[in-house]
Amino acid sequence: MRDPARHLPRYAAEQAATTAGTGCPVLYLHCAADGCLGVETSVHAANYLPADSRDEVIDGVGHFLHLERPELVAARITDWLHA
Numbered sequence: 001m002r003d004p005a006r007h008l009p010r011y012a013a014e015q016a017a018t019t020a021g022t023g024c025p026v027l028y029l030h031c032a033a034d035g036c037l038g039v040e041t042s043v044h045a046a047n048y049l050p051a052d053s054r055d056e057v058i059d060g061v062g063h064f065l066h067l068e069r070p071e072l073v074a075a076r077i078t079d080w081l082h083a
Contacts, residue, residue, distance in 0.1 A: 025052040027080040029073065032059045054080065 007015050026049050030042035045055040056076065061068045 019048075021048075021050055023050055025050055025054075027077065028053065028055040029065060029076060030055070030057050031061045031063060031065045032057050033061060034063045036063045 028042070028045050028049060030037070030039060030045065032039050039057055042055065042057060046053070049055060058065055058069070058072065058076075061072075066073045
């Protein structure tokens with residue numbers, strides 16, 4: 001998805017949409033122990049988020065942080081919405 005050399009013309013609109021952004025602030029949560037998308041993939045996440053966004057790495061959880069730590073995720077989202 002991130003390598004333009006691998007993009008296919010038939011998916012041009014979808015590929016362009018992945019970099020278009022939302023225009024509004026985003027809360028991006030990534031798991032420190034994610035076995036599917038390693039934490040190293042989130043190192044530069046802030047560079048791709050709109051202004052006033054927040055990115056956070058959550059320690060001690062894997063890929064399904066909302067299932068593994070629902071209270072923590074709910075608290076982060078609630079805090080984000082009230083900020």
